[in-house]
Amino acid sequence: MKLAAARKSLLHLLALPKTGSISGLRHFSGEIDDTQKPLPPPPTSFAVPEIVSLLKTTDHNDWISNSQLVEFLHTPPSPTSLLKITRQLGSTEKALHFFEFFKTHSSSSSSNPSSLSFTFQAILEQAMHEEKSDVPGKLFQLFSFAKDRKIPLSINAATLLMRCFGRAKMLEESISVYNELDSDSRNTNVVNLLLDCLFRGVNIDDGFKVLDEMLKRDSDFPPNNSTVDIVLDAMWRRNWVGRRMSVEEICGLLVRFFEHGVFLDDVWFTKLITKFCRSGKCDKAWDLLHDMMKLGGQVKASSFNALLSGLGREHDFQKMNLLMNEMKEKEVNPDVVTFGIFINHLCKCCRVDEALQVFEKMGRSETDGVLVKPDVVLYNTLIDGLCKVGKQEEGLKLMEKMRLENGYVPNTITYNCLIDGFCKAGEIERSLELFDQMKKDRVVPNVITMNTLLHGMCKFGRVSSAMRFFAEMQEKGLKGNVITYTVLITTFCSVNNIDRAMSLFNEMSENRCLPDAKVYYSLIMGLCQARRTDDASCIASKAKEAGIGLDIICYNALIGALCRKNKIDEAHKMLKDMEEAGIKPDCCTYNTLISYFSEKGQFTTASRIMKRMIDDGFLPNVVTYGALIHAYCLAGNLDEAMKIFQNMSSAINVPPNTVIYNILIDTLCKSDKVEAAISLLGEMKDKGVRPNTKTYNALFKGLQERNWVEKAFEIMDQMTENACNPDYITMEVLTPWLSDIGETEKLRSFVEGYEVSTSTA
Numbered sequence: 001m002k003l004a005a006a007r008k009s010l011l012h013l014l015a016l017p018k019t020g021s022i023s024g025l026r027h028f029s030g031e032i033d034d035t036q037k038p039l040p041p042p043p044t045s046f047a048v049p050e051i052v053s054l055l056k057t058t059d060h061n062d063w064i065s066n067s068q069l070v071e072f073l074h075t076p077p078s079p080t081s082l083l084k085i086t087r088q089l090g091s092t093e094k095a096l097h098f099f100e101f102f103k104t105h106s107s108s109s110s111s112n113p114s115s116l117s118f119t120f121q122a123i124l125e126q127a128m129h130e131e132k133s134d135v136p137g138k139l140f141q142l143f144s145f146a147k148d149r150k151i152p153l154s155i156n157a158a159t160l161l162m163r164c165f166g167r168a169k170m171l172e173e174s175i176s177v178y179n180e181l182d183s184d185s186r187n188t189n190v191v192n193l194l195l196d197c198l199f200r201g202v203n204i205d206d207g208f209k210v211l212d213e214m215l216k217r218d219s220d221f222p223p224n225n226s227t228v229d230i231v232l233d234a235m236w237r238r239n240w241v242g243r244r245m246s247v248e249e250i251c252g253l254l255v256r257f258f259e260h261g262v263f264l265d266d267v268w269f270t271k272l273i274t275k276f277c278r279s280g281k282c283d284k285a286w287d288l289l290h291d292m293m294k295l296g297g298q299v300k301a302s303s304f305n306a307l308l309s310g311l312g313r314e315h316d317f318q319k320m321n322l323l324m325n326e327m328k329e330k331e332v333n334p335d336v337v338t339f340g341i342f343i344n345h346l347c348k349c350c351r352v353d354e355a356l357q358v359f360e361k362m363g364r365s366e367t368d369g370v371l372v373k374p375d376v377v378l379y380n381t382l383i384d385g386l387c388k389v390g391k392q393e394e395g396l397k398l399m400e401k402m403r404l405e406n407g408y409v410p411n412t413i414t415y416n417c418l419i420d421g422f423c424k425a426g427e428i429e430r431s432l433e434l435f436d437q438m439k440k441d442r443v444v445p446n447v448i449t450m451n452t453l454l455h456g457m458c459k460f461g462r463v464s465s466a467m468r469f470f471a472e473m474q475e476k477g478l479k480g481n482v483i484t485y486t487v488l489i490t491t492f493c494s495v496n497n498i499d500r501a502m503s504l505f506n507e508m509s510e511n512r513c514l515p516d517a518k519v520y521y522s523l524i525m526g527l528c529q530a531r532r533t534d535d536a537s538c539i540a541s542k543a544k545e546a547g548i549g550l551d552i553i554c555y556n557a558l559i560g561a562l563c564r565k566n567k568i569d570e571a572h573k574m575l576k577d578m579e580e581a582g583i584k585p586d587c588c589t590y591n592t593l594i595s596y597f598s599e600k601g602q603f604t605t606a607s608r609i610m611k612r613m614i615d616d617g618f619l620p621n622v623v624t625y626g627a628l629i630h631a632y633c634l635a636g637n638l639d640e641a642m643k644i645f646q647n648m649s650s651a652i653n654v655p656p657n658t659v660i661y662n663i664l665i666d667t668l669c670k671s672d673k674v675e676a677a678i679s680l681l682g683e684m685k686d687k688g689v690r691p692n693t694k695t696y697n698a699l700f701k702g703l704q705e706r707n708w709v710e711k712a713f714e715i716m717d718q719m720t721e722n723a724c725n726p727d728y729i730t731m732e733v734l735t736p737w738l739s740d741i742g743e744t745e746k747l748r749s750f751v752e753g754y755e756v757s758t759s760t761a
Contacts, residue, residue, distance in 0.1 A: 060097040073106040079118040086122030121157040136168040162193040171201035191221045199234035215256045263297035277310025312345030347385025387421025423456025458491040493526030528561035563596040598631030633667040669702025
């Protein structure tokens with residue numbers, strides 16, 4: 001039969017009225033439905049085992065000559081007897097011979113079609129068990145055999161064929177079997193098989209047409225639990241090419257099932273609620289749960305828990321409280337997971353006091369009608385929450401309560417939470433005491449315990465202690481992981497101990513612990529800062545070999561380090577590599593190059609780079625102009641530097657910062673233009689730019705050259721007023737100058753923080 005013709009008749013056949021009561025089919029089971037119609041028992045004169053024995057021990061050509069077999073045929077045998085006999089013949093070939101023998105020589109074969117149907121059903125069953133390969137092909141041959149001989153299919157035979165063809169994605173054959181089945185024999189379970197075949201054959205549109213007919217209010221084949229299982233399984237497990245259902249469509253479809261009194265079981269409902277919530281559709285999950293309850297479905301705690309988790313991720317505590325109240329109203333008892341979800345999300349949002357209130361409610365059986373005993377996981381969640389908000393002392397008390405009141409033994413997670421809390425608070429000694437207590441309690445520390453303590457010790461400057469502790473843990477068999485080495489390598493890079501960082505990097509590789517991006521980035525930045533550009537480039541190459549791409553910060557550090565070492569060709573190559581990796585230069589990249597070429601006096605190149613910077617959408621900033629001003633000052637072109645400075649303040653609206661003022665004041669003083677330098681200091685005050693010690697040191701040097709003592713005293717008073725402390729350079733300039741002119745008392749007053757203009761000489 002052509003597939004188009006099969007489809008054409010499909011919906012018409014679905015709409016045919018049922019003429020009698022049809023018993024249910026066990027969907028997808030290998031058992032046979034023997035409850036179609038009451039059948040008379042077999043004659044007592046012929047026991048089934050006796051007939052089976054005769055058929056097995058007698059050649060099929062001699063069956064007609066056997067008087068007992070002939071008499072058996074004329075009894076006539078019941079369809080149930082024929083089914084049992086055919087099942088026990090041992091082979092499809094023998095069963096087919098018996099079928100032909102019965103059809104040819106028994107008068108009941110024509111008067112009772114069920115006899116042939118049941119016999120053929122047994123043949124199909126035999127073939128199913130007998131064939132080891134191409135079972136669908138063999139069954140299709142038998143189906144064609146029955147069809148050619150106009151043998152009506154029993155409902156179980158049709159079920160067997162459709163199930164087999166459906167799994168083999170033989171859609172056309174499945175529809176053909178359905179069409180051959182007598183219309184009175186069709187029921188919801190058979191239509192479910194057809195629906196499953198259509199979905200398995202990725203014939204989604206026709207499948208939904210069938211489903212739509214089933215979901216109509218006056219449907220002859222209303223859905224059942226198997227129907228919804230088929231639909232959800234198809235949606236969940238298969239990629240429906242060209243048909244992606246939105247969450248809204250799925251919810252609408254499920255409500256139609258609910259209207260037929262078909263509700264989701266706890267497993268399916270929980271999975272769907274979870275999926276909706278993780279897709280950011282908590283509102284739809286909320287509506288679906290309430291639709292199911294409104295239409296009479298029972299919702300269990302696990303489905304409520306799934307929705308609570310979704311609402312918790314969205315920090316919607318108002319709805320979480322409402323849902324908890326609804327559980328109470330619907331007499332759905334919350335379990336420890338319910339409270340755990342609520343408490344966990346409250347702790348994640350630092351609402352620990354509210355979490356403690358929920359925790360206290362768990363034991364109030366008289367008021368809330370339920371008593372839920374907290375477990376270790378719940379205690380750990382609360383302890384972790386308390387530690388994260390700096391209440392580690394309360395966390396420690398809760399651990400003792402957990403031990404004394406409930407008899408729970410703190411585990412590794414419990415101690416890890418507390419150790420982390422005390423480490424973050426800088427209480428390293430308390431953390432180590434907890435670690436010792438952990439060992440006394442025979443709680444085995446893990447790599448997280450070690451990493452937490454290492455990070456705490458390194459963060460608060462106890463690097464040597466951290467390395468000793470790491471060595472002790474290694475001796476006891478606890479090996480470090482990528483986080484361990486990342487903490488240590490980053491720490492040594494931050495204190496410029498690059499050799500130790502490199503040693504740990506090599507140890508990491510020897511221990512087959514693959515470095516992550518953070519390790520590579522830390523090493524590259526540290527090596528660049530230490531001006532070890534060759535080593536930094538080598539680490540960058542290793543990162544690329546490991547499949548870790550560098551970020552813009554690493555590229556900028558490498559380019560900057562190469563420029564500082566006057567390796568401009570290598571810097572250009574690094575810039576090219578960066579662009580080939582799909583990373584565009586940023587403002588920092590351009591500023592580095594502008595600074596390099598400006599300092600080399602190549603102002604034309606620097607201007608060209610600035611133009612490209614602007615073309616790429618980056619406006620020059622205070623660093624850009626500072627680099628140009630500094631370069632012009634170094635080149636002795638103070639006029640051009642001042643021109644850029646004045647242009648910054650007026651035309652381009654980039655306010656100069658302290659660094660730029662310091663460069664100009666220092667250059668003006670060295671050029672014996674002290675008045676102009678003092679004028680810039682006044683401008684700094686007017687524009688709210690705070691001078692620093694370098695600003696004043698540059699002025700003191702210029703004033704010393706001119707021996708402007710009174711002006712120096714004024715500047716000293718301004719320095720004191722601005723709470724800017726002198727440094728060793730300040731003292732190197734002022735001490736010999738003021739000592740030579742007999743103003744040591746003013747110098748002493750200045751150092752002590754007093755105004756020198758009011759002190760006596």
